[in-house]
Amino acid sequence: MSGLFQELKRRNVIKVGAAYVVLSWLLAQVADLAADTFGAPDWVMKMLVTVLALLLPLVLFFAWAYELTPEGIKKEQDVDRSQSITHQTGRKLDFVIIGVLLIALGYFVWESRFETRNDEAPAQTAASPHESADKPSQTADSEVDPKSIAVLPFVNMSPDPEQEYFSDGISEEILNALARVDDLKVAGRTSSFAFKGQSQDLKAIGKALRVAHLLEGSVRKAGNTLRITAQLIKVDDGFHLWSETFDREMDDVFAIQDEISNAILVQLKARLLGGEAVASKQADPQAYAQYLLAKQRIYERSQASLELARGLLEQAIDKDPEFAAAHAQLGITTLLLSAEQYGTLPHHDAYERGREHLGKALELDPTQAEALAGMGLYHGDQPGGLDTAIDWLQRSLASDPTQANASNWLANALRQSGRIREALVIRERDFARDPLYMPVFSNLLQLYAAAGEHDRARQVLEDLKPYLHDDANMLLTEGTYYQVSGQFARADLAFTKAHEKEPKNFVNRLWLCNNLILTGQYQRCADLDDSVHAALALSRLNRVEEGLIAGQKSLSKGQYPGWYFQALVENGRYPQLVQIIESRWADLAAFENDFPERQGWGALTMGFVAEAYARTDRPRQFSEALERARASNEAQVAEGADNWSLNLARAQVAMLGGDPDAAVRLLQRAFDQGLTLDLTHATAWPVFAPLRGDPRFEAARGRMLEHLNAERVELGLEPLST
Template sequence: MTLFGELRRRKVFRVAAAYAVVAWLVLQVADILLDNFGAPEWVFKSFTVLLVLGFPLAVVMAWVFDLTPGGLQRTPDVAPADPGAPADGGMARRGRLTNRVILIGALLIIVVMATERIWFAGRGSPAEAPATAPAATPADPANEPAAADPARSIAVLAFEDLSPEGDQGYFAEGISEELLNLLARSEGFRVAARTSSFKFKGSDADIGEIGAALNVETVLEGSVRKAGDQVRITAQLIEVGSGFHIWSDTYDRRLENIFAVQDEIASAIVRALQLELDVGVETAGRTQNVQAYDLYLRGRQLAREPTRAGLLQAIEMYEEALTLDPRFAGAYSGIAEAWTWLEDYGGIPSAEAFPQAEQAARRALALDPQSAEAHAAMAFVRDRYYSDAVGASRYFERTLELNPNYVTAYNIYGDVLRDIGNLERMIEVHRKAVELDPLSVFMRTRLASKLLDVGKYEESRALLDEVLSEYPDNDYAKEELGNLARQQGRFADAISEFRFVHFARPGDPYSAAQIAMVAVHLDDRALAEAWIEAARRRGENNRWELFARDRLAVAEGDWAQLAETGAVRGGPAGAYLRGVAAARAGAWHEARRLLLESLQLSSYDAVQGARLIHMGALLELAWVERQLGLEGWDGRAASVEKLIAELRAQGGAYINWGATTLAYDAARVAAIRGDRDTALLELQIAEANRWLPPWFLEHDAVFATWREDREFIALVAAVKEHSASERARLAGLEVRP
């Protein structure tokens, strides 16, 4: 008998086929059960190896033994002599039945595998990549789903933490945020900002609700299970309109390969949505040290809420990450951003915070010239520390070229555009921030703030009411209610709102300084000094405390104190304050030197024209040069007049740059020119809107000529009368720190 015939007689083929069918079914069941019970990946792999090793054993057993009605017996070495002898009928029937079951099972396997291959093409290939792969292996483009009209927007939801201890939330969110930031670099593709997309964490909202709330066409969701050095990531891309899965996959890797997984997921999405994005190029500056990356994610989580303690801890995490990878550009960018916010929210003086921010930002740019975060940090430094709004705007434009969806940049860029005097673009930029981050309370209130600057009070109030209807005690909305009340002359209401914010933000000196400045306007020195001290307790010589101190010095005509404050502030603002103090003391040449220094430090260019940040120095310089009999004063005044006209054409009225207003500045220009009637008219506009400071006639030297003029005196009386009525409204209220 031939070998084939002998294998058939001993039923080896039948046993092998049956074993294959049963093993395949067992593996499918095991994959589902083990995954649901959270078993480590090695359990399934070990089970598979055992089944594979059992196959040759089953074949050997089939050769040696045979299953008969009498039980398991050794198969005879020789076939029956009479090949035509009738076999046992029951055995024959059972054999045919077994053959049919095996055949049906084999056909079932073929059908399932074919369906998976055709219907779910391209969805499983990355999971089969070697666990030790150093980088993502591109899937076959032919296996990627095609879309006739590619989606142009996406929301990346916070990945769910499925880790055994439930303590990897920061890691799961970090993975999803990295994917969000990477996809955001695709030009022409809108990515909902983190704040809005992560609001759905833990909610039961369906994909349709999420898509409608964020105005996106696709949603990426997933989960992370981290145990030891093993990580399992699942991700699925869903079309909002139909609810269908465009793509999905599961990745089981060692933690050391986490970056490859991120790239695989991003590459799959890029292909599925037909985006123009080179993942390899965009991730070139990323660290490959897993421990450094973990520390970076922890730092970023701490820096999320801008508190002094959280930001300082974040810097510690970033610095620890740099000890593991000194070339980690992202950690340097994080340090730079943290220091800028520490100056704003943490009460740290500019002279301490900004040099550290600049050093870290420059190091980040040297390591990764394509870092949008580092460019944004440099822009913040140029604007806030050097008062170089023009230079800052260039950094911001480059930031948005690198990452058009970087919502944080839009927010800070709006401030720079205000400093430049481009109010229309300022509003446009803040509307874009809200479009990208529609559920962010902070972005909506920031837009409300800028609407105040251009006199759109009704729209601003409607936006704040919308926020407060959702979050009645939101401190950002309350802060803008305080700004709105101050601009409308409701000073008692402003103090009430700012006081609420002060206690809602334990480390932030901003609100204390605002109350102090309102108290100065109310001619209440005791209240002003109390709140200046409250601001100082949150960081001596912080920017907001110094703002309030120089306001009080001007209101009282204390020019020595103003010069002292200017020396502490330094930079262009400090030179300006010292110049004003010198001018009031009659030291005209010293005043001119300091005012020119202020303009130089703030990058003033006479050819390009004046910006809002130059207005104060130019006005004072025009006054000083006229006192000195220098011909250039008229050109200084003309440049300010031109700027005021441009700002008014854009709707500007109350610009909170040193709490000045365009009407008051226009009155000062007219006074420098000796034009009494125009100066009076502009002052009347300022008084009607409750913007006129009560000390203007006594301490602003440009109006000295009209200190005995009854109409000017009447304006002062009107201001003081309103201040008295607002002080009366404060009676009985708790207004002290």
Template sequence: MTRTRQLAAIMFTDIAGYTALMGSDEQKAFELLNQNRQLHKPLIERYGGRWIKEMGDGVLASFPTVTDAVSCACALVQGCGKVNGLCLRIGIHLGEVVFEDGDVFGDGVNIASRLQALAPPGGIWVSEAVYQNVANKKDISTKLVGEETLRHVREPVRVYQVQPMRHKPKPTEPDAPRNEPPKAAPPKSIAVLPFVNMSNDPEQEYFSDGIAEEIINSLVHLKDLNVAGRTSSFQFKGKSTDLRELGLKLGVSTVLEGSVRKQGNRLRITAQLINVENGFHLWSEKYDRNMDDIFAIQDEIALAITEQLKVTLFGKDKELITKTYTQDAEAYELYLKGRFYISRRGGYTLIGLQNFKQAIALDPNYALAYAGYADAYLVCAAYGFFRGKDVMQEIRQAAETAIRLDSSLCEPYCSLGHYYPYFEWNWAESKRNFTKSLELNPRFAQAHSLYGLAYLAQVEGNFAEAERHGRIAVKLEPLSAIDHADLAWTLYYARKFEEALAFALTGVELDPYSFLSHRLAGLCYMALNRFEEAISTFKHLVKISNRHQQAVNGLIWAYCSNGDVEEANVLMDELKERAVTEYIGGSYVGLSAAHLGDLDTAFHYLEQACDDREPYIIQLNHSPSVPALLREDPRFQKLLDRIGFPK
């Protein structure tokens, strides 16, 4: 038995979010673990370190000097940017340790392990002994975190955060969101997690989700409170996530979580407000009420949050918090179902559409139900479930009715902002309504995202301003696959293909079934001449979308770009056969015909798309998906003139 005692720099690393990933996608978790191993081993060797052992998703290594350990840690953090989904926490301590039979023991190991556990995702936390050795290194910046009391360590440890000096990426590297340690969350900030459905009926999930969403909506207007967006908060649904990690990802200091049991007309709702830093409960309550009391319960929870977080209520804030949009509990349930289903996209949107319609039938004065009805029809038309000309009147009437009933709502103005460019080609009204929506609620991520994409990028070609709004949306909803995909689309129009791909792939990581994210990734691969990857991406999208027409058309474009014309023609024949029994959008098929070199057929379909008021037709003005052969044909400019884009 060989035992030696010596001074060494001990480094612990751990994959942030690995446990949750293992629970949701075991295969992906194992692949990530292997990529983590491939990143660590050569870097540890390069900096003169010793690989001690691997513990689950963690790695323990030792180094002869502190500089080597910290330099290796910085290289690891930077290397994470090249591995999709990999984000490390790292802790380093310098101390006397015992090496015995290939393992290492001692307080130095324990302290490094505790520092790693406390570090934020993407962060490197070191002890003061390490800091003293690297404080003057020009390629490394440090800042004091504070004193931490570590488990099984007698005295508090002074902790510092190390940040490697970053270099600008090469032109071929995507300028994507990086794994930089996030800023401290404001004290008055909250994420409302989806409530747990404790009912025997899993179909009641819409109700538990809906309660959380309504509490978010009542709080988001408060200027003195930062509220994490609904989509980002709901990313943690059903996952056992460390509260500290959740707080860092969402930039909040508190979390509201709860549960709902609904049986007939009886409700049992529990709610608790938790400090994410220490896990302490700031407030908790249990409600045993009837369904008719649901609005009062939501008001009480929202007001309790403002009281516990000492939120200042200005002007009509209290009125906004307790505002009830319907007194009909059944209509309210149908509204919650509608929102639940349209957030799932795809065919579920058709179910949501019917739920909103039923809610309106029960309460014709329910403004939010009309706004939801307009949004559902917009999404259905965008996905090709209906001809635009067949539903445009329904969309406009629903949104305008919502505004007539309650002009303080931001949602219907956003719906109209989205409606006018896609269906009426009315650019001025689009801009006016998007602007009004953002005036009413500057934190409405959907309005930022759609204003950037559907108007500024696709209509005006103002890509810089479009990107600014897209980035605001991502900041407001950092875990929303849809907002990442919309920003990717904007960057794609701006010909920033590497950046667009990075955001699209982040969207895929956030939601492996995100139709938009996969689609944008495929288009970006095509633009970058990575045709095999484009084909693979669109094949996968065709499969997971049940051969959605937009996915099939994307695969046709990818095949044509790669010279696989026979494969493309087989798919084109499929779409023509399907057009006998279902609506197939002319704008997509028109582009497919153009990619196949058949311009007469292409213009036939594109003119039909204009007649049908297909939403996608306005995207042709700036889209890189338009083949040069089509764009150079004189008929193409006539088509654009017919639409009447602003000069």
């Protein structure tokens, strides 16, 4: 054995191996730095390390079998031992090894100092003196809270792939239990589940979710037997703080959830235990399994998935009529299947049936949080129901603060009530917790756009687009950003793709048709059968009577009447508009209560009402309508809104109030923000007709028309003439 060792030393095999190892390490460090810089996928580094490891035996064999001589590389057996220079080669290898080790030492020193500076940097960062005190800090969530955790979707290890919903449901229930603990930050369900099925590095996942701990595990279900394995991991070093396996019968699934949740809490520091996991409500195991599967489908927010969820929930209730949570989710699903949401049920029928199911859930359990949230969703769609909706939603979140839907619906109701800043606080809080939850992300971007903060809106969009690039809701959100920023051709492309993916999506049709109106594509809008926009689209196509009939039908369904009223005004049907207002509502306060325009886009509809009263010589009613429109617009400005739609509404009020100079300034601002108006149409926007000939207005109108035609050309349309 000693002879073999001496021969290995003489042939420099050991030194070649050492040199190869240290050089491979240096190459891996350089490659790792390059991979981070250029965003290379994880497999690149794994492949490099694998190749380097596989080459080591070949290098050692080569060092044993061959020798470097002054004449070149020769087989060792062909070299005269008296002329061998292996000792010289060994010295050179020593220098190589020492040199690489010195480089490694320098790297370690540099890395430790660099990391120290990075650790100290946040403490040295101060807020800019120009940053508004009303705006939430942009760096508030950049540091990882040590009291934070994300629950990754448990892996389905069952033979039946259809059981995957069950492993997802277990993960979600554990997440919800942890989220009820005071002072513990838990990443939202949508963001955690975005990494499902991916083999990404846990440290990268922790960084993306901004959490210090990860919980992962697996579920194996065979017959009535469950085996659930869970492990708690510290993100920064990958250390496993705790792991355990739970073998239980299916009848104990609720106890297992609570047991796992509490076991995790015990493993975290005692100061995190501000509360205890809330025990699950007992239900029939099969009914509970169907409930879990239904919830997974509801998250998808498509007509097909919601129809499937409704069927599963009905089956669950047949098995367990006392299952309150199933009744609650069936109520919510029925509301979402309205023809004005994601389905085809007549709106009135969907809401009446949905309320019945929610009422049954509350009869079974008056504190059932999902049912309370569903009642908030229901009342938020009822005329004058916003205050009631806010009350229900606040009660729901007091019962269970973890509900993403309830928080989203509360922010919606607050914004519709004109409480835009409060809605923004909720949106940013929910976005920090669950950035990939589409309703929160989409509505947050809308709020930024309404406030004219396009840079923040664009940054949010760019950060999350890689995760959801081909999702219909992401396309809708992208189109919204482009439209509000005046990029109508790009908005058209995004909305059209979203509509092709989900042609029955009512909200998408609204945004798409609005974009078509803004770019003069009236026939395309009419062909979409969008009843809300039909009146104006058909009017601009000189199919006035057909359009006004469509507007009447839209109003009878309780839909937003703005474009219908605009069509009436543009065709001089002022008495008809006044008759509609006075026959349907007791007064203007009642009308405004049913159709509040306080979300940040301006009160154009009340402006059309004021215009109708002005043209029918009703001075008292005109003054009241004008003042309501003005007050609403200025309240939205005070809440931080600043966009072309709001400034168009303010210009409308200025013209009706006899201040054309202010109207011109506001139109100039609106045009600069991206507004386009088809002012070439003979009857369009009669309120601005007196400005014709004003040099300032004509100059602004010229710039606007140039912008409009540039967007039309990009869409392959003929430009409009002046």
